[in-house]
Amino acid sequence: MMSDRNLSPELLEQELASLRQEVATLKTEKAAFEVQQKLLENLVDLEHSSAQGEVLQASLQATLDLVTALTDAEKGSLFLLEASGKVVDAILSRAEVTPKQRAKLIGNVLDRGLAGWVCDRREIGLISDTEHDTRWLTLPDQPYTVRSALAVPIQRGEQLLGILTLLHPEPDHFSPELARQIDLTTNRLGLVLENARLYFQLRQYSAALDNELETGRQIQIDFLPDRVYQPPNWELAACFHPAKQVAGDFYDTFPLGNYVGLAIADVCDKGVGAAFFMALMRSLIRVFSGQTQLDGLSIVTGEDRQLLPKLSSQTQALQAVELTNQYVAQNHWKLSMFATMFFGVLDPATGLLTYINGGHEPLFLVNNSGIKQTLNPTGPAVGMMPNMKFGIAQVQFESGDILLGYTDGVTEGKNTDGELFTPQRLRSLLEHPAKSAGELLTRIETKLFDHIDRAIQFDDITMLAVQRL
Amino acid sequence: MAFTAISEINDDIAKITLSGELDASTAPIFKEEVESIAGQDISKLVLLTEDLEYMSSAGLRVLIFSKQKMGADVQLYVVSPQEMVLDTLEKTGFHHSVTIVDEYAAVAR
Numbered sequence A: 001m002m003s004d005r006n007l008s009p010e011l012l013e014q015e016l017a018s019l020r021q022e023v024a025t026l027k028t029e030k031a032a033f034e035v036q037q038k039l040l041e042n043l044v045d046l047e048h049s050s051a052q053g054e055v056l057q058a059s060l061q062a063t064l065d066l067v068t069a070l071t072d073a074e075k076g077s078l079f080l081l082e083a084s085g086k087v088v089d090a091i092l093s094r095a096e097v098t099p100k101q102r103a104k105l106i107g108n109v110l111d112r113g114l115a116g117w118v119c120d121r122r123e124i125g126l127i128s129d130t131e132h133d134t135r136w137l138t139l140p141d142q143p144y145t146v147r148s149a150l151a152v153p154i155q156r157g158e159q160l161l162g163i164l165t166l167l168h169p170e171p172d173h174f175s176p177e178l179a180r181q182i183d184l185t186t187n188r189l190g191l192v193l194e195n196a197r198l199y200f201q202l203r204q205y206s207a208a209l210d211n212e213l214e215t216g217r218q219i220q221i222d223f224l225p226d227r228v229y230q231p232p233n234w235e236l237a238a239c240f241h242p243a244k245q246v247a248g249d250f251y252d253t254f255p256l257g258n259y260v261g262l263a264i265a266d267v268c269d270k271g272v273g274a275a276f277f278m279a280l281m282r283s284l285i286r287v288f289s290g291q292t293q294l295d296g297l298s299i300v301t302g303e304d305r306q307l308l309p310k311l312s313s314q315t316q317a318l319q320a321v322e323l324t325n326q327y328v329a330q331n332h333w334k335l336s337m338f339a340t341m342f343f344g345v346l347d348p349a350t351g352l353l354t355y356i357n358g359g360h361e362p363l364f365l366v367n368n369s370g371i372k373q374t375l376n377p378t379g380p381a382v383g384m385m386p387n388m389k390f391g392i393a394q395v396q397f398e399s400g401d402i403l404l405g406y407t408d409g410v411t412e413g414k415n416t417d418g419e420l421f422t423p424q425r426l427r428s429l430l431e432h433p434a435k436s437a438g439e440l441l442t443r444i445e446t447k448l449f450d451h452i453d454r455a456i457q458f459d460d461i462t463m464l465a466v467q468r469l
Numbered sequence B: 001m002a003f004t005a006i007s008e009i010n011d012d013i014a015k016i017t018l019s020g021e022l023d024a025s026t027a028p029i030f031k032e033e034v035e036s037i038a039g040q041d042i043s044k045l046v047l048l049t050e051d052l053e054y055m056s057s058a059g060l061r062v063l064i065f066s067k068q069k070m071g072a073d074v075q076l077y078v079v080s081p082q083e084m085v086l087d088t089l090e091k092t093g094f095h096h097s098v099t100i101v102d103e104y105a106a107v108a109r
Helices: A009-047 A052-070 A099-105 A113-121 A176-223 A271-294 A302-307 A312-331 A421-430 A437-452 B027-037 B057-070 B084-092
Strands: A074-080 A087-092 A126-127 A148-156 A159-168 A234-241 A250-254 A260-268 A339-347 A352-358 A361-367 A370-375 A392-396 A404-408 A461-468 B004-010 B012-024 B044-055 B073-081 B099-101
Touching: A009 A176, A052 A074, A052 A087, A052 A159, A052 A176, A074 B073, A113 A126, A113 A148, A113 A159, A148 A176, A159 A176, A176 A271, A234 A250, A234 A437, A250 A271, A250 A461, A260 A271, A260 A312, A260 A404, A260 A461, A271 A312, A271 A339, A312 A339, A370 A392, A404 B057, A421 A437, A437 A461, B004 B027, B012 B027, B012 B057, B027 B057, B044 B057, B044 B084, B057 B073, B057 B084
Parallel strands: B012 B044, B044 B073, B073 B099
Antiparallel strands: A074 A087, A074 A159, A126 A148, A148 A159, A234 A461, A250 A260, A260 A339, A339 A352, A352 A392, A361 A370, A361 A404, A404 A461, B004 B012
16 A cells, blocks of 8 residues: 555656545535526525416526526526427526617527537536627627526526527636536526426416316306296396306296296306306207297197196196206216206286205295295206106295295305305395395305305305395 | 225126215216226126215216216116215206115115
């Protein structure tokens, strides 16, 4: 083994050189670590930024400004590239470039000059003096002097996401060590860019989707009566609060000759699928009930006529439920969609309501002393299975009586603790006399939304109230 | 309680044990289990619902789907549903399309 005394001057020099190298490496790593540290702090700050829409631009601008400051560069730029190599965005340090100039940069492919070289090679491009480097391309209208340039590719995996370029008017400004430091931080930058890109894509996608849903919502609202039908001596009121932009609930009020068609329904599930079926079922009920009425189709057999001597016109209209069930079960059975549906035909002159309750929440007929009658299901939900039979029932309104129909979004309205509103709470609200159909709905809505409070409304909420004045 | 659906097949009886809350967000899990046993040579599909706390219309939709998917030759059983689930089955009239029993022994007979 060699002792220190035996070291030749050459070996000592070698030793010294290797130590110097090690110190230089440590320095570089320390500097890179500090740069990364600052970038990280910057990112943490950005996470707390409240203006979501500005996050992308702000994140990139702050990152670029930080790198420009840390390297003491005069100018910096960050070009974001799409997969084809086209510039999709250009961020420039200290906002010295006008929006017009910036717009000019977008859409170009970086195939020339230093940026072109970096794009091509995917490695750091360091120019110590632009006057002696063929990679530097001086543009004819370039308004500033550049002697030193450093361009770093920003990659995530195989993908080139962007190019960071730093410029200085003096030669030899950026050392190879500095280039290494910046290179070590580009992983972090790559992550920033990827996140920014994903965020941007998500935002674009979600905006497009929102737009479509909003269109759907407008069309769906158009399927509801634009004004609740008001026959003389009756007051009808309704409310509709979809859980999402589009809903599976609907109500309908429409004249049927001398009668009034009243419907409230809840298509299973929520969202777009339910909304399509809502539109379908609502239209089928209207068409089938109107058709049977107008065409005078005699669906009621002679035997039934004897059983229900006074019902013929109203029961004819009610065949709409059976026809709708048959249509949906036969044509759309693959989707297993169905709706719980109450459909009634009211004779406003006599106050007699003839109805089918197809698996829907019981309706309540209330007067000043509370619930006087409960209108339970008379048949299954509509559309589940073909050849279903739906019983027909009747209820008589006296003056002042209010009929309340609702969907399970009311009784199953959840508060933040997950507690349901419950049928019991709803019933208790019906114990006190209501001045009008509208007042009763407002009373229930207020209590229900007080209960739900800040919880997310998870089902559509719809109510229909009908009062004989 | 989180929703779970666990299926097993013994001879010609397929059992799916449901627990938790079956709603629009969990219905796809149940549907996947039903699809996994569709096409098997079974005569009975038994849903063990003792621990099923809630079933929304989206859940009922999967029950109808099961009925349709299995075909007319497969009998659908619902074993010991809780009150709220039973109420949903009865209210919507689907109790006519399934056999509701108190305990599994009634199915095996």
